[in-house]
Amino acid sequence: MEGQAKTLQETESEVVDEFSMFDEWLDKYEYLIELGKSLAAYPEGSKTDDRLIKGCQSRVWLDYRVSDGRIWFNADSDAIITKGIISLLIRIYSGRTPEEILSSDFSVVDRIGLKENLSPTRANGLVSMIARIKEIAVENSRI
Amino acid sequence: MSATDEIRPFFPALSRKVYGKSLVYFDNAATVQRPQSVIDSWNRITRESNANIHRAVHLLAGEATDAYESSRDAVRDFINAAAREEIIFTSGATASINLVAFSFGEAFVRDGDEVIVSEAEHHSDIVPWQMMCQRKGAVLKVLPVDDTGHLRLDMLDSLITPRTRIVAVAHISNVLGLINPVREIVSRCHSKGVPVLIDGAQGIVHQSVDVQDLDCDFYVFSGHKIFAATGTGVLYGKKEWLERMPPFMTGGEMVGTVRFSGTSFAPLPMKFEAGTQNFAGAATLKPAIETALAFRSGRLRENEEAVKSYLLDKLLNDNRIHLYGVPSSPEEKIPLFSFSVDGAHHEDLALILDKMGIAMRSGQMCAEPLMDRFGVTGMLRASLVAYNTMEEAEYFISSLDKAIKMLV
Numbered sequence A: 001m002e003g004q005a006k007t008l009q010e011t012e013s014e015v016v017d018e019f020s021m022f023d024e025w026l027d028k029y030e031y032l033i034e035l036g037k038s039l040a041a042y043p044e045g046s047k048t049d050d051r052l053i054k055g056c057q058s059r060v061w062l063d064y065r066v067s068d069g070r071i072w073f074n075a076d077s078d079a080i081i082t083k084g085i086i087s088l089l090i091r092i093y094s095g096r097t098p099e100e101i102l103s104s105d106f107s108v109v110d111r112i113g114l115k116e117n118l119s120p121t122r123a124n125g126l127v128s129m130i131a132r133i134k135e136i137a138v139e140n141s142r143i
Numbered sequence B: 001m002s003a004t005d006e007i008r009p010f011f012p013a014l015s016r017k018v019y020g021k022s023l024v025y026f027d028n029a030a031t032v033q034r035p036q037s038v039i040d041s042w043n044r045i046t047r048e049s050n051a052n053i054h055r056a057v058h059l060l061a062g063e064a065t066d067a068y069e070s071s072r073d074a075v076r077d078f079i080n081a082a083a084r085e086e087i088i089f090t091s092g093a094t095a096s097i098n099l100v101a102f103s104f105g106e107a108f109v110r111d112g113d114e115v116i117v118s119e120a121e122h123h124s125d126i127v128p129w130q131m132m133c134q135r136k137g138a139v140l141k142v143l144p145v146d147d148t149g150h151l152r153l154d155m156l157d158s159l160i161t162p163r164t165r166i167v168a169v170a171h172i173s174n175v176l177g178l179i180n181p182v183r184e185i186v187s188r189c190h191s192k193g194v195p196v197l198i199d200g201a202q203g204i205v206h207q208s209v210d211v212q213d214l215d216c217d218f219y220v221f222s223g224h225k226i227f228a229a230t231g232t233g234v235l236y237g238k239k240e241w242l243e244r245m246p247p248f249m250t251g252g253e254m255v256g257t258v259r260f261s262g263t264s265f266a267p268l269p270m271k272f273e274a275g276t277q278n279f280a281g282a283a284t285l286k287p288a289i290e291t292a293l294a295f296r297s298g299r300l301r302e303n304e305e306a307v308k309s310y311l312l313d314k315l316l317n318d319n320r321i322h323l324y325g326v327p328s329s330p331e332e333k334i335p336l337f338s339f340s341v342d343g344a345h346h347e348d349l350a351l352i353l354d355k356m357g358i359a360m361r362s363g364q365m366c367a368e369p370l371m372d373r374f375g376v377t378g379m380l381r382a383s384l385v386a387y388n389t390m391e392e393a394e395y396f397i398s399s400l401d402k403a404i405k406m407l408v
């Protein structure tokens, strides 16, 4: 499978730019909800406990596969705003090599203001989600 | 001027702006906002009368001790306990239940005995009993609720056996908001010789409690839910039980004499108040009780009833919304509404409503077994007290409608 056309950093900037268009928090939520609704389907059978990410009030499942040295993420949540955030993370990190993923400083979440503007419990879930993505990249990198 | 307009200025937090909007505080069942009188009471002790209670002969110690002990009298009056020795100060409802679970368990529970709790209990009224049962080899049994959230009282008699040592049940569940028939539960349990602990964390807030009339053996509540400082709480226990229970924690002024060969303990209530107490906090219970009493009378009461009826009607008659804890009559419910919405996750709703300025609770609400009972991973809860206004309730209903439309 082909990797992404843009570099990880380019996609990060793109996401930050998109979010800077919204002044109102409700508009940011509208956008996240829209993204969440259009997230690719996640197989029910993969909603297993070992794929569940802890630290969220909502449940998040994160799955991945590796092909041609690239990691492809697939994820789901029972909450739609969380799904929107997942969709952003997938857009940035999926289809990358482990090295590309680990070249990110993972500050994009801060830069779009998601962390401080989400409730502390939600921020925890987000932090856990990113930690898991990093972990998967580390596990699959050729050291 | 409306009754709420008169009272709201006494609660500094209510005038806060959040995200540029007026705060609508609908998370009162988690903790209620403090009135200025409570804040002043805390400050007065801390600034002027800060001294360890019960220990020294100097003036400041006398003032602090008086403030602490007169709060005990105020609590005694408030719940009509027979004696002030029956009022034990703790750090909250959770601490009170842990105290009873431990000390009662040590004294009265043996291998093969049984403890009954309801399916609608807060974790704080489940886990301490569970731990005690594990320690003692006892069995925890559960009194279920029906689909409307009412306790299955018809099952109580058959759950009680000669091995039942105690029954613990909420006066009002923090999820369902229904007033449980605790008086009847107590009398049925007593007819079989079983004592009852009532978790009054929510029950104490909206209605009068008379422990002698209820005839319960223990009644517990937290200060922070009835306007007092955090880290305060009450355990009411009948003297006949408290005297036969060993101390939970030891040390400090709770002793009679201490020798390395052994220690005797102070009489009630100090026997259960080990270590330096939260005296600045406990003293705030007195002004807090005055507020609680004012909230249950006159126009404030009327306002609360009107707002409650409005919300009950709106939430019950919206077919997108499932309300948990459906009362047989409005009098049976306090203004506490837990619900879920088809196709909209409770966390999404809570996040959106927060941005609209409305503070609510979402999630499992410390009652996971009850969430399982209703087959949900969480709920959304609006809980009000008499300082909440009809305008806030109307704003909430229209905001909720907008939030649902964003999501579904």
Ligand SMILES: Cc1ncc(COP(=O)(O)O)c(C=O)c1O
Pocket: B029, B030, B091, B092, B093, B094, B095, B122, B124, B125, B170, B172, B173, B174, B199, B200, B201, B202, B222, B366
């Ligand atoms: C019914 C009930 N029981 C017990 C508790 C525990 O109270 P606290 O956390 O103040 O000890 C609460 C508070 O959430 C409650 O609502």
